[in-house]
Amino acid sequence: MNIIFLTIIISLIIGVFFLFLFLHLVKTGQYDDVYSPSVRMLFDDELVKEKTENINDNKTINN
Amino acid sequence: MPKKTCYHCGADCNSGTVMFDDKPFCCNGCKTVYEILNQNELTCYYDLDQAPGSIPDEIKGKYDYLDNEDISSKLIEFNDGSTSVVNFYIPNIHCSSCIWVLENLDRLNKGIRATLVNFPKKEIRITFKNDETSLKDIVELMTSIGYEPFISLEDSEGKKAKIDRKLIYQVALAGFSFGNIMMLSFPEYFEVEGFWLDQFKPFFRFLMFGLAIPVVVYSARDYLISAYKGLKHGILNIDVPISLGILVLFFRSTYEIISQTGSGYFDSLTGLIFFLLLGKMFQQRTYNFLSFERDYKSYFPIAITKINKDNSHISIPVHEIEKGDRLLIRNEEIIPVDGIMINGNALLDYSFVTGESMPVIKKSGDKIFAGGKQTDGAIEMEVLQSVAQSYLTQLWSNDIFSKSDTKNIKNITDSISKYFTIIILFIALSAGIYWFFIDKTIAFQVVSAVLIIACPCALALSAPFAFGNILRIFGKNKFYLKNTDVIESISKINTLVFDKTGTITTNKSSNISYKGEPLNTSEIESLKSVLRSSNHPLSRMLYEYLPNSELKEITNYKEILGKGIQGRVNNIDIQLGSASYVGFDTQKLLNTIIYIKINNKIKGKYIFNNEYRKGLKSSFQLFSKNYDLAILSGDNAGEKDNLEHILPVNSQLLFNQKPEDKLRYIKSLQDQNKNVMMLGDGLNDAGALAQSNVGIAISENINVFSPACDGILDAKEFENLPNFINLSKKTMNIIKISFGISFLYNIIGMYFAVTGSLSPIIAAILMPFSSISVVVFVTISTNFISKKILH
Numbered sequence: 013m014n015i016i017f018l019t020i021i022i023s024l025i026i027g028v029f030f031l032f033l034f035l036h037l038v039k040t041g042q043y044d045d046v047y048s049p050s051v052r053m054l055f056d057d058e059l060v061k062e063k064t065e066n067i068n069d070n071k072t073i074n075n
Numbered sequence: 076m077p078k079k080t081c082y083h084c085g086a087d088c089n090s091g092t093v094m095f096d097d098k099p100f101c102c103n104g105c106k107t108v109y110e111i112l113n114q115n116e117l118t119c120y121y122d123l124d125q126a127p128g129s130i131p132d133e134i135k136g137k138y139d140y141l142d143n144e145d146i147s148s149k150l151i152e153f154n155d156g157s158t159s160v161v162n163f164y165i166p167n168i169h170c171s172s173c174i175w176v177l178e179n180l181d182r183l184n185k186g187i188r189a190t191l192v193n194f195p196k197k198e199i200r201i202t203f204k205n206d207e208t209s210l211k212d213i214v215e216l217m218t219s220i221g222y223e224p225f226i227s228l229e230d231s232e233g234k235k236a237k238i239d240r241k242l243i244y245q246v247a248l249a250g251f252s253f254g255n256i257m258m259l260s261f262p263e264y265f266e267v268e269g270f271w272l273d274q275f276k277p278f279f280r281f282l283m284f285g286l287a288i289p290v291v292v293y294s295a296r297d298y299l300i301s302a303y304k305g306l307k308h309g310i311l312n313i314d315v316p317i318s319l320g321i322l323v324l325f326f327r328s329t330y331e332i333i334s335q336t337g338s339g340y341f342d343s344l345t346g347l348i349f350f351l352l353l354g355k356m357f358q359q360r361t362y363n364f365l366s367f368e369r370d371y372k373s374y375f376p377i378a379i380t381k382i383n384k385d386n387s388h389i390s391i392p393v394h395e396i397e398k399g400d401r402l403l404i405r406n407e408e409i410i411p412v413d414g415i416m417i418n419g420n421a422l423l424d425y426s427f428v429t430g431e432s433m434p435v436i437k438k439s440g441d442k443i444f445a446g447g448k449q450t451d452g453a454i455e456m457e458v459l460q461s462v463a464q465s466y467l468t469q470l471w472s473n474d475i476f477s478k479s480d481t482k483n484i485k486n487i488t489d490s491i492s493k494y495f496t497i498i499i500l501f502i503a504l505s506a507g508i509y510w511f512f513i514d515k516t517i518a519f520q521v522v523s524a525v526l527i528i529a530c531p532c533a534l535a536l537s538a539p540f541a542f543g544n545i546l547r548i549f550g551k552n553k554f555y556l557k558n559t560d561v562i563e564s565i566s567k568i569n570t571l572v573f574d575k576t577g578t579i580t581t582n583k584s585s586n587i588s589y590k591g592e593p594l595n596t597s598e599i600e601s602l603k604s605v606l607r608s609s610n611h612p613l614s615r616m617l618y619e620y621l622p623n624s625e626l627k628e629i630t631n632y633k634e635i636l637g638k639g640i641q642g643r644v645n646n647i648d649i650q651l652g653s654a655s656y657v658g659f660d661t662q663k664l665l666n667t668i669i670y671i672k673i674n675n676k677i678k679g680k681y682i683f684n685n686e687y688r689k690g691l692k693s694s695f696q697l698f699s700k701n702y703d704l705a706i707l708s709g710d711n712a713g714e715k716d717n718l719e720h721i722l723p724v725n726s727q728l729l730f731n732q733k734p735e736d737k738l739r740y741i742k743s744l745q746d747q748n749k750n751v752m753m754l755g756d757g758l759n760d761a762g763a764l765a766q767s768n769v770g771i772a773i774s775e776n777i778n779v780f781s782p783a784c785d786g787i788l789d790a791k792e793f794e795n796l797p798n799f800i801n802l803s804k805k806t807m808n809i810i811k812i813s814f815g816i817s818f819l820y821n822i823i824g825m826y827f828a829v830t831g832s833l834s835p836i837i838a839a840i841l842m843p844f845s846s847i848s849v850v851v852f853v854t855i856s857t858n859f860i861s862k863k864i865l866h
Contacts, residue, residue: 016275020282024255031251038243048194051174 082109137405138218140378140390141211149377150210150226158188160202161210163224165217168197177222184208184216199224228393228411229373242359245294246352252286253345257839259283263338264836280332283341291325295348313492313535316499320530321348327523340527343838347532350846358539358546358559367557370783371446371468371758374427375411379404382455393462400458404449412458413465416441419454423447428467428758429709431576433613433667433683446758470734470762486563487810488538492531499529506829517831524833528824532842533817533849538810541853545806548861553789554799561785564769565803567750571698572741572763574755575708575718578773580685581790587620591671591679598673600624601644605651608632609640613669617681639669648674685714690794692721697797699723703749707732707740709759738762752800758782798864805860813853820845 037043082098094100100109141147153160167173174192177199181187186208191200199222201213214224259279295318302318305311321344328339378390380403388403393411396402401417404410410423421437428446437443443456445465462468503525510518542559549556556562573579594602604627606618632642639652650657650672657672667683698704705727706718712730722728729740737755741763744751753760753767756774761782764770772781775790788796824841827833 017278020259020278024282027251027255031247034247035244038240038247043243045193045195048174048192051194052178 137408138211138214139380139388141214142209143378143390143392146378146390146392147210154205157205158202159205159210160200161213162198162200163214163217163226164196164198165222165224166197167222168192168194168199173222176220177217180213180216183220184213187213226377227373228371228375228377242352242356245297246349246356249290249294249345249349249352252290253342253349256283256286256342256345259286260338260342260835260839264839276338277335280338283339284329284332287325287328287341287345290345290348291321294352295321298348298351310489311493311496312489313531316492316496316529316531317351317535319496319499319526320532323523323526324530327527338835340835340838342835343527343842346839346843347530347846350532350843351535354536354539354543354850357543365555365787367784367787370471370761374409374446374758375462376409379408379411396458396461398458398461402456402458403453404456405453406449406451408449410443410445410447410449410456411465412445412462413460414443414456414458416443417455417457420451421449421454422451424450426577426757429576431710467734467758470738470759486538486560487807488535491534491814495531495534499526502529502825502829510831521829521831524828524831525825527838528828528833528841529821530842531817531821533820533845534814536846537813537817537849537853540850541806541810541813541857544854544857545802545861548802548857548865549799552795552799552865553792554786554795555788556786557784561769562803562806564750564785565752565800566807568702568752568769568800570703570705570744570749570751572705572707572744572751572753572767574737574753574757574760574763575706575714576685576710577756578754578760579691579706580687581775587617588682588684589679590682591677594671594673594678596624597645598647598678600627601647601649601673602651602671604629604644605632605640605642605649608642609634613667613683614640616683617669620681684717687717687721688790688793694794694797695722695726699726703727705729705740705744707737707763709733709737734759734762738766741766754788754796755784756781795865802861802864805864806857809853809856809860812856813849816852817845817849820849 081100095109096113098109141150148154151159151161165177168177174194177192178190180190180201184203186206187201187203189202192198193200203213214226217224259282262279263276298314298321299318301312302314305315324340324344324347328341328344331337331339375393378392379396380388381391381396382388382401382403396412402412402414416437416439418439421441421443422434423437423443424434425431425444425447427448428444434450435447442459444467445460445462446467460466503522506525507518507522510521539559542562545562546556546559549562599621603618603621603624606614606621607626608629609615609618627644629642629644632640634640635652635656639650639656641648641650641652643649651669654668654670657670657677669681669683671678671680695704703726704722706722706729708714708728708730709732710730715728715730718728729736732740737760741751741753745766745768751767752769752771753763754771754773755761755764756772760772764772764782764784769786770784771786771788772784773788773790773793774781781787788799820841824833824838824845827837827841
């Protein structure tokens with residue numbers, strides 16, 4: 013049963029690792045603005061779609 | 076015919092519609108923006124939202140000062156020689172397509188490397204190459220597409236408040252330790268007997284001890300420090316019993332573990348701190364996009380154009396303006412200092428200062444005061460006073476602005492905790508003495524158990540959650556408070572003081588009435604035709620007011636600046652304007668009046684009355700039952716009769732009040748032990764707002780500007796003001812009830828403590844349960860009453 017020492021210590025180490033990761037993310041400002049990224053994510057798609065459409069338009073003009 | 080709206084900005088297209096690409100635009104500016112966006116393949120801007128832009132202002136020359144390195148270096152946050160980073164506040168950011176356009180700025184200007192929008196704060200962060208573009212180019216580009224950055228004197232003073240994330244760290248740490256300690260204490264809760272568990276007991280306990288140390292040292296430090304400071308000043312604030320509980324919990328648990336007599340209360344300890352910090356976080360909800368600290372600095376420009384002796388123009392920072400300088404004020408620029416008009420047509424909009432929407436006309440030789448916004452072309456002026464000594468800005472040298480923010484009001488929790496602490500200490504002492512004679516070994520345990528269970532967790536949580544929730548509800552109803560303490564201050568007020576112009580009057584429309592010989596239809600038609608040619612705001616208002624009719628051709632049209640206009644229609648001579656213009660005896664002018672003279676005979680006058688806010692009379696009637704009312708106006712007494720009709724008897728009416736007078740009046744009320752709420756809207760109310768117990772700024776557009784205050788109320792919600800005050804009072808009652816409930820929990824806990832039977836599991840159940848139930852109670856009841864009152 014001594015394995016329990018090891019598992020508990022490992023689980024704590026993992027926990028501490030994520031705690032510090034979280035603190036680090038807060039510190040670097042990743043949680044300062046939780047709204048804009050949600051919108052930004054949608055725009056990336058829009059942009060790609062728009063580009064391809066415009067390329068098609070140009071082609072028809074050239075022809 | 077359906078009304079055409081601009082494809083870009085959504086404004087109505089009246090005259091001069093520009094057709095481009097088969098789409099209507101209201102002005103050339105909008106068409107240009109469309110063109111730019113189109114060329115750069117950003118047309119999808121228009122698919123995202125209907126008509127998302129807004130009209131750009133005249134910008135030519137406005138940003139020349141950004142080429143001045145002294146000024147631009149103050150704005151730029153980071154510069155390594157080749158790359159610069161700058162942060163701008165852009166009030167116009169309002170929808171998701173704004174983010175999209177602004178984050179694609181690099182496609183419009185190749186020198187821009189990256190842009191990042193912070194939507195809640197309405198800020199944009201731009202990284203650009205110094206040799207490929209300049210700050211001025213970027214600002215002009217943004218302005219031309221309708222996102223004019225707001226650059227004020229305040230920005231140049233740098234030193235932005237660093238975001239304080241300490242509370243998040245503390246909560247994260249406390250939450251982490253709380254969860255893990257709970258898990259480690261589970262075996263002990265169920266008192267599982269057995270060889271293998273006994274073997275691990277010391278290990279588990281040691282781990283719990285290790286996890287609790289950082290929580291006490293870091294997460295709980297603010298409570299300990301505050302309690303220490305309170306004791307030093309002889310104040311028993313709520314943090315005293317909390318700290319007492321925390322310390323006793325920690326040391327008793329440590330003792331138990333070291334002496335191997337028990338498992339300690341580390342679970343309760345960390346849970347307590349975690350919940351307390353959560354409450355604090357809930358209370359600290361702030362409105363990122365609003366600022367409650369604004370003074371004239373956030374409104375005044377950062378730089379101004381100075382005219383040298385040889386007539387060349389240079390941009391100089393506002394602080395360097397000296398007496399005797401000649402300044403050029405462009406259209407839409409704000410006059411930063413007092414001075415004398417030299418030439419140009421001054422039409423000054425003082426709405427930010429006084430709330431008066433009607434622009435004031437000044438002729439050359441007139442004295443002009445700082446704070447006005449020029450609205451009719453460029454003017455030249457000579458400086459009489461430097462910025463700090465100008466009429467308006469002098470107000471800020473008053474002591475009230477240098478006082479620190481804490482008004483030293485004792486809040487409800489702290490005033491209760493005084494008695495609470497004394498009672499707790501008394502109980503602990505008497506229980507200790509009693510057990511000392513019965514069983515000496517238990518005495519120490521009982522005393523510490525009393526102090527642990529008495530730790531006013533539920534008590535300390537009820538006010539933050541109630542206030543935090545009300546703050547959120549107020550925010551939803553467009554009443555934005557600076558912090559939760561304001562709610563308590565509101566509940567205590569007994570005197571209401573209003574500013575007149577802009578606060579109880581709207582600056583949107585004026586009430587126009589006609590007095591004199593009635594005009595016939597053809598005369599009104601002629602009048603309207605003449606008015607059409609004038610750009611003066613009064614003319615435009617009167618033009619809108621007169622009934623629609625066929626417009627006739629006018630001859631001999633003449634506009635005499637600052638006086639009036641004249642013209643000839645169908646052989647009728649029409650003159651309209653000020654009393655002196657039409658040759659009328661100038662009486663003491665109380666209202667804004669346009670006189671009408673037809674064929675050299677004075678026919679009558681149009682009087683512009685103030686339009687009072689909707690629901691003003693009913694609100695005043697409600698207020699008069701419980702509060703003293705007063706109105707302070709910077710204007711003359713022209714509206715006195717009207718106001719007396721609206722106001723209940725016994726209210727004070729004071730006219731011709733200077734900013735300092737308003738401040739002094741509030742102070743004199745406070746000296747009579749009155750709790751004053753001041754409602755104002757302009758910079759001239761700033762002193763009174765700061766002096767009052769609660770200063771509320773009324774704002775037509777909350778994003779634009781409001782002076783330093785405790786709260787900002789959207790003008791549309793003015794009617795709701797009695798309800799907001801009522802709700803604050805009811806909230807205090809709810810908090811008092813919740814205090815009663817938490818005392819009940821304390822009494823139950825005290826029973827276990829005094830009898831010496833407080834086991835860790837009872838503590839671990841009772842403490843979180845009492846806190847959570849109190850939190851649930853205040854949240855539900857505040858939601859309930861606010862629904863009832865604000866419907």
